[in-house]
Structure formats: C-alpha cells, structure tokens
Amino acid sequence: MELTDTFGRTINYLRLSVTDRCNMRCVYCMPADGIPLLTHNDILSYEELLLVAKTAVASGIEKIRVTGGEPLVRKGIVPFLTRLAAIPGLRQLVLTTNGLYLAEMAESLRQAGVQRLNISLDSLQPETFAGITRGADLHRVMAGIAAAEQAGFPLKINVVVMRGVNDGEILDFAAMTLDRPLTVRFIEYMPAIRADNWEDLIVPGETILDRIGNRFRFSPMERDASAGPARTFRIDGAAGTIGVITPVSGHFCDECNRIRVTASGRARSCLFSDIGYDLKPFLAAGDESGLAVALHDIVARKPGRHSLESAEQQHTPFAMSAIGG
Numbered sequence: 001m002e003l004t005d006t007f008g009r010t011i012n013y014l015r016l017s018v019t020d021r022c023n024m025r026c027v028y029c030m031p032a033d034g035i036p037l038l039t040h041n042d043i044l045s046y047e048e049l050l051l052v053a054k055t056a057v058a059s060g061i062e063k064i065r066v067t068g069g070e071p072l073v074r075k076g077i078v079p080f081l082t083r084l085a086a087i088p089g090l091r092q093l094v095l096t097t098n099g100l101y102l103a104e105m106a107e108s109l110r111q112a113g114v115q116r117l118n119i120s121l122d123s124l125q126p127e128t129f130a131g132i133t134r135g136a137d138l139h140r141v142m143a144g145i146a147a148a149e150q151a152g153f154p155l156k157i158n159v160v161v162m163r164g165v166n167d168g169e170i171l172d173f174a175a176m177t178l179d180r181p182l183t184v185r186f187i188e189y190m191p192a193i194r195a196d197n198w199e200d201l202i203v204p205g206e207t208i209l210d211r212i213g214n215r216f217r218f219s220p221m222e223r224d225a226s227a228g229p230a231r232t233f234r235i236d237g238a239a240g241t242i243g244v245i246t247p248v249s250g251h252f253c254d255e256c257n258r259i260r261v262t263a264s265g266r267a268r269s270c271l272f273s274d275i276g277y278d279l280k281p282f283l284a285a286g287d288e289s290g291l292a293v294a295l296h297d298i299v300a301r302k303p304g305r306h307s308l309e310s311a312e313q314q315h316t317p318f319a320m321s322a323i324g325g
C-alpha cells in the first residue's frame, strides 16, 4: 500500500514523538521557563504508540524516526524500540537524540534494532554549549557520541546555526568530518517559537557553504535516499560528509515525505501547519481501521509547503519539543 498526498508526494516517513519531556532546554526549541508538560494520562502508552506504528506501516510508512522531547528520558524506551523494530514491513528505525544518555545507552539501542542515530550538537565549546542548552554538559554528549561510534552506528550530527551564537564554529564542525566517517548537517534556525529576533538569527545555507568553501574544497554528493532534507557534500579527502538543511531559505517541501504523531496522540500534516487529527479516540477504542482512515486523512490534508515567509499566514508558535522537530 502507498500513501500519496494531493501534490503527488509519496508519504513513507513517520516522525513519532514518544515524550515532550527533555533533559535540556535549548534556546531555539522552548521558552526559558519551559512548556506546560503533558500529564501521565495525556501521553500515549507504549501499546498505543505501537498501534499507531503498526497501522502506519500497514498504510505505507517504511521509515520511523523516534523523537521527542528527548526520547531517551522515557522509561522503558529500549524494550519499546525492540518491539517497534520487529514490526513487519518497517524498513528503517532511526532515532534523534541530544546525546546526553548515549554513553550508557548506545549499545542497547543498537541491540534493540535502531539502525541510525542523529545527534544534536550545537557547539564544541563547553560554555557556548551550556548557554544554548541552558546548562547541559558538553563532555557527556561527546562521550555519548564516542559510545555511539563504538557501537557501530552511522551518525549524523545536527547543528542549528545561529548568527552571533555559534556561527563562528562552522569550520570546526566541518573539520570533524575530515577523519571521522560521520555526517555534520548545518540546519537553518526555524522560527518555531517565533522569538522576536528570529530573522537576525538565521544564517542562510548558502552563506554556511561559502564560509566552508573559503577554507576547504568540497563537492556535492550524489543524492541518495538517506540524505533526507539535506544537500550533502564531501570535503576533498574527508572520511565523512557535510550537509545543509535549509527549511527557511530553500525549503524542501516539494520533496516532503513525512507526517508526524506527537506524544499526545495528535497526527500532524506539516511541522508548520496547525492542521492536526486527534488519534486518541481510535486508540482508546482499539479501532485500527478508524486509525488508518485518520492517517490517510492527515496525508490528504497535507499543505504543499510551509508559509514562513508570509506575514498573513503565521503558524501558532510552538515548542519543537512538543512535536519532535
């Protein structure tokens, strides 16, 4: 079975958020005083999340990315991932994490059947890192990355670039790929919470590439299925690759292949659209066919693209941690 939207895009990727809680408070993701958190009753149980995943796979989803909040803070996540990985027809199980718990958990995630990890890391300087994350310890994340490499995971490092905050480190991040087979992806800051100065914070993908080009020679990689929303390049002779994700300056909506389900059981058609569908009534009734209809409906109502540039059609500000990025 295949899920196709009204713009002819095949939807085969589900971003499944398992919690809205997090052990960091990144400045670009949530307000300083955090967000109102879901109660235990509001959050989908693992059984419910599995039912969503099974129904989605039966409807045409081939790749599930587990996200959050921070997915590794939820108790029982490893046995849940083991069950998720066993869903017949699921081709890829991948996870996005801030890396704080990876030193302890990387090996068991590998055993559970997670195939790839994307790790968020916005600075290589302990003080800047603590500033961006509002207090997290860079050394723990670096130890987590080392453990994930040791466990044999293919890794992508996600760097949200912010002018005047961490854009001075672009070359240091690019240099990480010289002798390590990982991918570093530079992401344009997205105005999810609509901070007052959001436009000033954005460093366009082209500027990022220009700065790297002033120091290194690099060439584009052929696009492959694992590139996701990134354009990827390799610095001459490097072991790894670099990428840019440009949701704001050069949106990739034409190739969008994804839907989202939040930890509270809301299916979302697009990161920047308020169109959603509450899946909880179907989950409470164990109604698989109703759930399948709801997923088809959310695909059918998927907008062609975001309207971040439009002054009239502004999204309701949201914390990325409540959706999963």
Ligand SMILES: Nc1nc2c(ncn2[C@@H]2O[C@H](COP(=O)(O)OP(=O)(O)OP(=O)(O)O)[C@@H](O)[C@H]2O)c(=O)[nH]1
Pocket (backbone or CB within 6 Å): 065, 067, 094, 096, 118, 156, 158, 187, 226, 227, 228, 229, 230, 245, 247, 256, 258, 271, 324, 325
């Ligand atoms: N605007 C927009 N941004 C997205 C979308 N999907 C992911 N992102 C952003 O891209 C960055 C990287 O997201 P990841 O969680 O690593 O997922 P991914 O890029 O799909 O991962 P791959 O499967 O490895 O390509 C984050 O900042 C996300 O918020 C999307 O559909 N639209």
Ligand SMILES: C[S@@+](CC[C@H](N)C(=O)[O-])C[C@H]1O[C@@H](n2cnc3c(N)ncnc32)[C@H](O)[C@@H]1O
Pocket (backbone or CB within 6 Å): 022, 028, 029, 067, 068, 069, 070, 071, 096, 097, 098, 118, 119, 120, 158, 160, 187, 188, 189, 190, 191, 192, 193, 320, 321, 324, 325
């Ligand atoms: C919401 S987090 C959830 C997973 C995990 N806690 C983490 O940080 O990797 C998923 C992704 O969204 C990205 N993200 C959050 N807010 C963003 C923003 N305003 N602009 C760009 N990316 C953002 C993060 O950098 C991360 O890569």
Ligand code: SF4
Pocket (backbone or CB within 6 Å): 022, 023, 024, 025, 026, 029, 030, 068, 069, 070, 098, 120, 320, 321
């Ligand atoms: S980006 Fe990830 S690690 Fe940072 S606050 Fe948001 S959910 Fe937490």
Ligand code: SF4
Pocket (backbone or CB within 6 Å): 251, 252, 253, 254, 256, 257, 258, 269, 270, 271, 272, 303, 304, 305, 306
């Ligand atoms: S902004 Fe919406 S349509 Fe565009 S890539 Fe993201 S989820 Fe897809």
